[in-house]
Amino acid sequence: MIASRFLPRQHLQTLFDQLDALGYxxxxxxxxxxxxxxxRLGDLTALPIxxxxxxxxxxxxxxxxxxxxxxxxxxxxxxxxxLLFAPHETLWRTERDDAGRLAFTRELQxxxxxxxxxxxxxxxxxxxxxxxxxxxxxxxxxxxxxxHDLLLVGVECGQPADTCFCASTGEGPAISTGTDLTLTELDxxxxxxxxxxxxxxxxxxxxxxxxxxxELAQAEAEIEQARLSQHRSLPGRNLRxxxxxxxxxxxxDEVATRCLACGNCVAVCPTCFCSTEREQPSIDGSGSxxxxxxxxxxxxxxxxxxGRLLRPDTRTRYRQWLTHKLGGWHDQYGRSGCVGCGRCxxxxxxxxxxxxxxxxxxxxxxxxAQEAP
Amino acid sequence: xxxxxxxGPPWMGPPWEAEVLAxxxxxxxxxxxxxxxxxxxxxxxxxxxxxxxxxxxxPAVGGVPISIASDPAQPQxxxxxxxxxxxxxxxxxxxxxxxxxGLRGPYGRGWPLEKAEGQDLVVVTGxxxxxxxxxxxxxxxxxxxxxxxxVILQGVKHAADMFWxxxxxxxxxxxxxxxxxxxxxxxxxxxxxxxxxxxxxxEVPLRPQASIALICGPEPMMLAAAKRLVALGIxxxxxxxxxxxxxxxxxxxxxxxxxxxxxxCRDGPVFPWSEISWLVGRKGF
Numbered sequence: 001m002i003a004s005r006f007l008p009r010q011h012l013q014t015l016f017d018q019l020d021a022l023g024y025x026x027x028x029x030x031x032x033x034x035x036x037x038x039x040r041l042g043d044l045t046a047l048p049i050x051x052x053x054x055x056x057x058x059x060x061x062x063x064x065x066x067x068x069x070x071x072x073x074x075x076x077x078x079x080x081x082x083l084l085f086a087p088h089e090t091l092w093r094t095e096r097d098d099a100g101r102l103a104f105t106r107e108l109q110x111x112x113x114x115x116x117x118x119x120x121x122x123x124x125x126x127x128x129x130x131x132x133x134x135x136x137x138x139x140x141x142x143x144x145x146x147x148h149d150l151l152l153v154g155v156e157c158g159q160p161a162d163t164c165f166c167a168s169t170g171e172g173p174a175i176s177t178g179t180d181l182t183l184t185e186l187d188x189x190x191x192x193x194x195x196x197x198x199x200x201x202x203x204x205x206x207x208x209x210x211x212x213x214x215e216l217a218q219a220e221a222e223i224e225q226a227r228l229s230q231h232r233s234l235p236g237r238n239l240r241x242x243x244x245x246x247x248x249x250x251x252x253d254e255v256a257t258r259c260l261a262c263g264n265c266v267a268v269c270p271t272c273f274c275s276t277e278r279e280q281p282s283i284d285g286s287g288s289x290x291x292x293x294x295x296x297x298x299x300x301x302x303x304x305x306x307g308r309l310l311r312p313d314t315r316t317r318y319r320q321w322l323t324h325k326l327g328g329w330h331d332q333y334g335r336s337g338c339v340g341c342g343r344c345x346x347x348x349x350x351x352x353x354x355x356x357x358x359x360x361x362x363x364x365x366x367x368x369a370q371e372a373p
Numbered sequence: 374x375x376x377x378x379x380x381g382p383p384w385m386g387p388p389w390e391a392e393v394l395a396x397x398x399x400x401x402x403x404x405x406x407x408x409x410x411x412x413x414x415x416x417x418x419x420x421x422x423x424x425x426x427x428x429x430x431x432p433a434v435g436g437v438p439i440s441i442a443s444d445p446a447q448p449q450x451x452x453x454x455x456x457x458x459x460x461x462x463x464x465x466x467x468x469x470x471x472x473x474x475g476l477r478g479p480y481g482r483g484w485p486l487e488k489a490e491g492q493d494l495v496v497v498t499g500x501x502x503x504x505x506x507x508x509x510x511x512x513x514x515x516x517x518x519x520x521x522x523x524v525i526l527q528g529v530k531h532a533a534d535m536f537w538x539x540x541x542x543x544x545x546x547x548x549x550x551x552x553x554x555x556x557x558x559x560x561x562x563x564x565x566x567x568x569x570x571x572x573x574x575x576e577v578p579l580r581p582q583a584s585i586a587l588i589c590g591p592e593p594m595m596l597a598a599a600k601r602l603v604a605l606g607i608x609x610x611x612x613x614x615x616x617x618x619x620x621x622x623x624x625x626x627x628x629x630x631x632x633x634x635x636x637x638c639r640d641g642p643v644f645p646w647s648e649i650s651w652l653v654g655r656k657g658f
Binding site: 091092093094096100101102103104105106133134136138140141244247273274275276277278279281285287288290292295297302303304305306307310311315316319320324328331332 | 624
């Protein structure tokens with residue numbers, strides 16, 4: 001265990017100044033439109049100071065609280081995913097000359113060093129999954145370029161939402177890996193520990209002091225309390241066998257009567273990676289731009305193949321999402337695609353809780369069970 | 374700014390430019406485009422394996438995955454047989470000699486032809502499913518002594534859907550080659566089998582222990598063929614089929630072809646029955 005140091009709250013700005021001096025564009029949490037979003041952060045006064053986030057199935061509300069903490073909320077609808085896997089990406093442009101010849105070009109955005117402050121354990125686990133997906137043997141160039149210089153300042157989660165279940169999936173609320181710097185917030189300041197050489201160099205430039213035993217004990221107690229306060233859980237880490245053995249479970253029909261197939265769960269999920277390509281023709285017909293947008297397996301077009309839809313109804317689309325997220329990912333990435341952030345529960349307009357669905361489908365042996373190899 | 378040439382193989386695009394060298398109208402709804410990459414370096418470097426596919430791209434319209442239906446020994450001239458059923462394929466079907474589109478590829482795992490050396494090949498196809506296997510037949514015929522008996526079974530719904538008749542007739546004349554055709558709905562001229570292509574499996578001599586089967590067609594047809602071949606004694610790791618989904622990226626990123634543990638565009642589209650049988654024919658997957 002790397003020894004923590006203590007950063008008094010009044011010196012948090014020094015961290016921002018250091019990152020700025022090193023040429024990083026600082027991204028951090030801030031309140032916008034009633035939610036906590038991650039965007040360019042000029043200074044620490046823009047942080048959600050004294051803000052809490054009340055989340056229950058189908059509901060997300062911010063509330064003012066009587067404290068000066070900046071990270072006393074679990075999460076917002078997005079964190080790292082849109083910063084790396086852009087919701088709208090230009091793939092290439094086509095120009096057609098008078099002779100009908102085509103010229104294709106791809107412009108990659110110049111690399112911009114980014115530092116993200118306030119990353120949670122759930123989002124770090126999701127980032128590792130997105131890395132496995134996009135930075136594979138045929139790495140996505142846009143993702144890889146943004147990922148390369150990304151600096152991550154994690155903040156351990158002391159105030160999980162009602163919808164959180166990272167303790168069940170094993171990601172949090174403590175941060176064990178994946179950051180350059182990890183903070184644990186207390187009233188008077190932050191415990192700080194470095195995870196990389198870059199993080200160590202940052203620490204050297206901060207006015208850190210040794211933490212008191214009381215501060216260390218308080219931080220440990222808060223994280224333990226955050227773990228114990230979570231009451232949702234999945235019925236196991238690997239649900240592949242039980243999900244594929246229950247493809248005809250009546251619960252799929254039942255959840256389909258509630259699910260709106262709106263795709264909110266996919267949009268807020270930090271691991272969902274589906275995308276679709278679209279054309280944006282120029283108005284004079286001389287050229288066109290190929291763009292890549294986030295897609296959702298809840299849309300009709302997602303299952304389009306050769307003039308027909310493989311998944312014509314909500315039942316098969318919800319089943320596709322859940323069997324992939326909690327089942328197929330184990331084969332493809334060696335772990336579940338769920339990191340326990342609970343966003344899909346809070347942001348579902350009708351409050352569908354995937355832990356409840358998974359428990360209903362996987363907890364009993366269906367009569368229609370059939371073997372998956 | 375980077376160009377295709379500077380970035381190497383265009384796995385993610387941008388595509389190469391391809392020129393239509395010729396267009397064949399195969400049936401009322403099917404045509405074949407013979408394409409040539411216009412960039413000499415890209416053309417010289419391009420290779421494909423039978424069973425792989427390209428993404429064809431029409432600027433301002435969109436892209437579609439189309440299998441390569443020509444001889445892998447002639448990768449400078451790529452044949453793509455297209456059924457005009459969707460928004461992009463309907464535009465592709467209107468193209469003629471000299472027209473230019475985008476092409477990137479090849480993608481995916483092709484037929485297990487090295488593994489099939491010394492074996493009989495049993496080709497069972499339905500409708501346009503013959504296209505991805507024609508390259509495999511060309512490959513085998515170019516190395517005729519490396520393979521045993523060649524059994525080619527093709528079925529169509531209507532007799533009028535049968536195309537490449539001359540090609541089947543020519544193959545039928547070759548030694549140690551059995552060609553049988555089936556139409557579910559015959560016309561007055563039809564002289565071959567009336568019924569399903571899978572019926573023919575009971576009529577041709579098969580050596581189950583020494584055969585590799587290559588199946589491509591509509592999923593219900595592939596399901597029936599694979600089950601029949603298993604019943605005839607061919608083990609499930611000797612039966613291979615090519616699956617189709619809405620491939621967009623070609624490298625397993627876009628998610629449209631996820632099926633159980635696989636991304637079909639990257640891990641397939643060709644799979645042994647032993648790996649995929651539990652998911653084929655399941656509605657919704």
